[in-house]
Amino acid sequence: MVARVVEGDDPRVLQLGHRPRLAAEAREGLLVEEAAADHLEGHEATQADVPGPVDGAHAPLAEQGLEGVGAQPTGQPGDGPSGEVGGLRGLRSARRFDHRLQATPQRTAGARDSARSRGSSARSSRRCRGPAGRQSPRRTGADRAGPAAPGCYHAAVREEELVDELLAGAGDACAQASDGPGGGGVVLGPGDDAALLAPPAGHTAAWSVDDHIEGVHFRAAWCSPRALGRKAVGAALSDLAAMGARPAGALLALGVPKGFGRNEARALGLGVGEKLSAARAALLGGNVARSTAGLRVSVSVLGWVPAGRGLLRGRARTGDALFVSGTLGLARAGLLHLERGGDPREELFAPAVARLLDPEPRLALGETLAARGERVACMDLSDGLARDLPRLLAASGVAARVDAERLPGPPADLARALGETPAALAWVGGEDYELLVAGSHELEGCNDLRRIGCVVPGPPGAVRVSGEFPGARAKGFDHLAP
Amino acid sequence: MVARVVEGDDPRVLQLGHRPRLAAEAREGLLVEEAAADHLEGHEATQADVPGPVDGAHAPLAEQGLEGVGAQPTGQPGDGPSGEVGGLRGLRSARRFDHRLQATPQRTAGARDSARSRGSSARSSRRCRGPAGRQSPRRTGADRAGPAAPGCYHAAVREEELVDELLAGAGDACAQASDGPGGGGVVLGPGDDAALLAPPAGHTAAWSVDDHIEGVHFRAAWCSPRALGRKAVGAALSDLAAMGARPAGALLALGVPKGFGRNEARALGLGVGEKLSAARAALLGGNVARSTAGLRVSVSVLGWVPAGRGLLRGRARTGDALFVSGTLGLARAGLLHLERGGDPREELFAPAVARLLDPEPRLALGETLAARGERVACMDLSDGLARDLPRLLAASGVAARVDAERLPGPPADLARALGETPAALAWVGGEDYELLVAGSHELEGCNDLRRIGCVVPGPPGAVRVSGEFPGARAKGFDHLAP
Known part of the structure; x- marks a missing residue:
């Protein structure tokens, strides 16, 4: 990106390029150089690059009398003697592959702007235009200084551009440093060492992290970056739903492979x-690092639940009714369809594919259950009832009976088209992100909770599926054999 | 691990093996089978495996009259009719590569114990022995059911074993579900959908995430798993120190490559x-996922800072003094030494290597600054002064002058041995995790803050290093050329 800035502003220094170069003289003014890519993070190449003869391929900017970038500094009115830092050309950040989600100290566009709008003071121009040209005066917090002040330029670095694009894409969901405390208690958004959140009175923080890894949790061919953003955040928020918490914000830790560019970010x-916006939560920061494999999105979420009302897994008791929300097995139906090369837009399968790629965390249900304040056990169904139900039961020290005929599976024609049965899909299907609840029989119909069985004494974690279980011999299982 | 359980208990069913197999009969009782490894998380293979003739390589356990594992169920006294779930053999979790940091529903050792100590009730035996034999009655929260109840067995799965080992390794730092609110406000630790923390009165949450990726941030050859754990947590906690926050807990998101086993976990x-213990913080949960590349540790940390006292980057003002804590450039010296094939134990370099591998977050200093309540700007130095100082300045809309001779670099003989100067190491060295502070001149000597320069008006982010800068021509920079 160094080259691009320079190209745009002064073709004479195109050779500034990407390779560190020793400065012949090092007196005053330091220019952080491009990093050697094979150095460890935090130790990438930095070298002085100063006015004076150098043994590299170019004469220093100051010597060339370059005015477009990095020439005569202009002091800010009232800030002290103008030219106090005269002669220095400021800092170019080294390329780095790990960068907190914070705005770029100096954006490329900004550096260009400064070459044109020389007159404006640096401070008044700290309002940055977003990449889409949107005025975002709030994007002026830490580490975002806006267009370059004369006498100083910063080359935008690629990862920082990715961060900018990401924040710009997130738009209003991106809580800025200058925001006051909001609904989720956000005091400070991206750009500092940490985000700050003010807890609502009488609430407890619920905090979780969830990973989505290319080739493990999703396939890039089916899951666009936008869909991945929705899926990763939806899945993470589901953990808060399962605790009865109201989401406040998220931190993203991204691992980006080669080829992941501005558009993808x-x-x-x-x-x-x-x-996040749909959940009235904010993007509060994160980390962008190079991935030596595929794309990875780690989403850490934080929400607030009324003190003492968190919905734990370990509270199921013998005699409880067992409920699930919504429809189970839809995401699996979508996966099977895609695995078989099906068209995601095919009408019969579209809802299933949508569920797979765009899970809807049951936040309202979770909050409702927490507000009721009754004893319930609750968890979200990320791995499928067959695997998640035993976890809830084991945590509670109980067993369960499930009525296969009550399992709220996908429509029969959808299942049939996949060679499956609705019950089998509902039993093994993962990634539905519905809630599993054990509690009073009176919860039937609370939001869309439906009873699927009951809690019984027995070996902790054990499940008996009563009645004929129609899925076990279905051909649909064949494809799962290695 | 399935095979290992079975081998230990009954050689007759060794062939149970690792391959899913269709059951010929599927009526009651479900056994979750080993997953096909190439399926997406949340959709791994699950199939019924029940008493009756099967087309696989083995006769079902019940038919063999096997008593060691999974035979006659025994009800728990007072829990209801014994045999309510009779005939089912419980659940084996499918192998999965993504697992929240929660204890295994059924541990391998537990399954073996159950074969020997038949008489104990399942509930009383939910106290799990840690892998080291330590009694940890608190490790009995969600999803940890202890030794298998007769009539039910669970094969431990590899990732869950890794989680167990990780939690066991973390020892007392691992806050358990049954813990009451502690110093950091921990209400609920690993094992549920989310951790819960009760905010201390009058405090704001500080929340950050930091990644350590093999080949990007560390090299496995220099950084043992234990060292990586210390380094990743130390670096993450440094963000809290930089905000003036007192750490409460951490979530870990791990990506584990092949070959990362129990010992490493x-x-x-x-x-x-x-x-974490040294910072009086707790491990509260996380996520273990398969890594298709190297090891990855993402650490999300949460702490508490007195409301309104968070140490932001954007609060430096012209006239402020500029301080750093401790010694800068030590970690870089350690890195250079290791990169040159040096012995990490070599006396001269040992402190430098220790700093590289085991950063010490300046938590006490951060808390002290927050408690003083004065206006200061603060950030931690993860990428080196040359890159981090401009960030703080840009966030504050100011410039700075730094006196190279005041830079608190490593000892001269250490620098010399590396062909460097102390000042150059101090200026460019990353990963020291010291604090950079701008504020009143009276902060000099607060903890170990040392003045290195002052804040001046000028282009936001610009730095002038006054005096001869001795490092710029040093040969030490040569090795950074690509």
Whole structure:
């Protein structure tokens, strides 16, 4: 990106390029150089690059009398003697592959702007234009200084551009440093060492982390960056739903492979922002690192639950009714369809594919259950009832009976088209992100909770599925054999 | 691990093996089978495996009259009719590569114990022995059911074993579900959908995430799993120090490559636990996922800072003094030494290597600054002064002058041995995790803050290093050329 800034502003220094170079003279003024890519993070190449003869391929900017970038500094009115830092050309950040989600100290566009709008004071121009040209005066917090002040330029670095695109994509979901305490208690958003959140009175923080890894949790061919943003955030928020918590914010830790560029970052940010906004939560920061494999999105979420009302797994008791929300097995139906090369837009399968790629955390249900204040056990169904139900039961020290005929599976024609049965899909299907609840029989119909069985004494974690279980011999299982 | 359980208990069913197999009969009782490894998380293979003739290589356990594992169920006294779930053999979790940091529903050792100590009730035996034989009655929260109840067995799965080892390694730093609110406000530790923390009155949450990726941030050859645990947690906690926050807890999101086994998980957990304990913080959960590349540790940390006292980057003002804590450039010296093939134990370099591998977050200093309540700007130095100082300045809209001779670099003989100067190491060295502070001149000597320069008006982010800068021509920079 160094080259691009320079190209845009002064072709004479195109050779500034990407390779560190020893400075012949090092007196005053330091220019942080491009990093050697094979150095460890935090120790990437930095070298002085100063006015005076150098043994590299170019004469220093100051010597060339370059005015477009990095020439005569202009002091800010009232800030002290103008030219106090005269002669220095400021700092170019080294390329780095790990960068907190914070705005770029100096954006490329900003550096260009400064070459044109020389007159404006640095401080008044700290309002940055977003990549889409949107005025975002709030994006002026830590580490975002806006267009370059004369006498100083910063080359934007690629990862910082990715961060900018991500934040821009997230749009209004991106809580800025200058925001006051909001609904989720956000005091400070991206750009500092940590985000700050003010706890609502009488509430406890619920805090979780969830990973989505290319080739493990999703396939890039099916899951666009925007869809991945929605999916990763949706899945993470589901953990808060399962605790009865109201989401406040998220931190993203991204691992980006080669080829993940500005457009992808923008699209990912868009999906993240959409999903967070829908939950009235904010993107509060994160980390972008190079991935030596595929794309990875780690989403850490924080929410607030009324003190003492968190919905734990270990509270099921013998005699409880067992409920699930919504429809189970839809995401699996979508996966099977895609695995078989099906068209995601095919009408019969579209809802299933949508569930797979865009899970809807049951936040309202979770909050409702927490507000009721009754004893319930609750968890979200990320791995499928067959695997998650035993976890809830084991945590509670109980067993359960499930009525296969009550399992709320996908429509019969959808299941049939996949060679499955609704019950089998409902039993083994993962990634539905519905809630599993054990509690009073009176919960039937609370939001869309449906009873599927009951809690019984027995070996902790054991499940008996009563009645004929129609899925076990279905051909649909064949494809799962290695 | 399935095979290992079975081998230990009954050689007759060795062929149970690792491959899913269709059951010929599927009526009651479900056994979750080993997953096909190439399926997406949340959709791994699950199939019924029940008493009756099967087309696989083995006769079902019940038919063989096997008593060691999974035979006659025994009801718990007072829990209802014995045999209510009779005939079912319980659940084996499918192998999965993504697992929240929660204890295994049924541990391998537990399953063996159950074969020997038939008489104990399942409930009373939910106290799990840690892998080291330590009684840890608190490790009995969600999802940890202890030794298998007769009539039910669970095969431990590899990732869940890794989680167990990690938690065991973390030891007392691993806050358990049954813990009451502690110093950090921990209400609920690992094992549920989310951790719960009760905010101390009048405090704001500080929340951050930090990644350590093999080949990007560390090299496995230099950084043992235990050291990585210490380093990753130390670096993450440094963000809290930089905000003036007192750490409460951490969530770990691990990506584990092939070859990362129980010993490595235990060692990583040990390092994580040591570092968290030293900060009086708790391991509260996380996520273990398969990594298609190297090892990855993402650490999300949460702490509490008195409301309104958070140490932001954007609060430096012209006239402020500029301070750093401790010694800068030590970690870089350690890195250079290791990169040159040096012995990490070599006396001259040992402190430098220790700093590289085991950063010490300046938590006490951060808390002190927050408690003083004065206006200061603060950030931690993860990428080196040359890159981090401009960030703080840009966030504050100011510039700075730094006196190279005041930079608190490593000892001269250490620098000399590396062909460097102390000042150059101090200026460019990353990963020291010291604090950079701008504020009143009276902060000099607060903890170990030392003045290195002052804040001046000028282009936001610009730095002038006054005096001869001795490092710029040093040969030491040569090796950074690509």
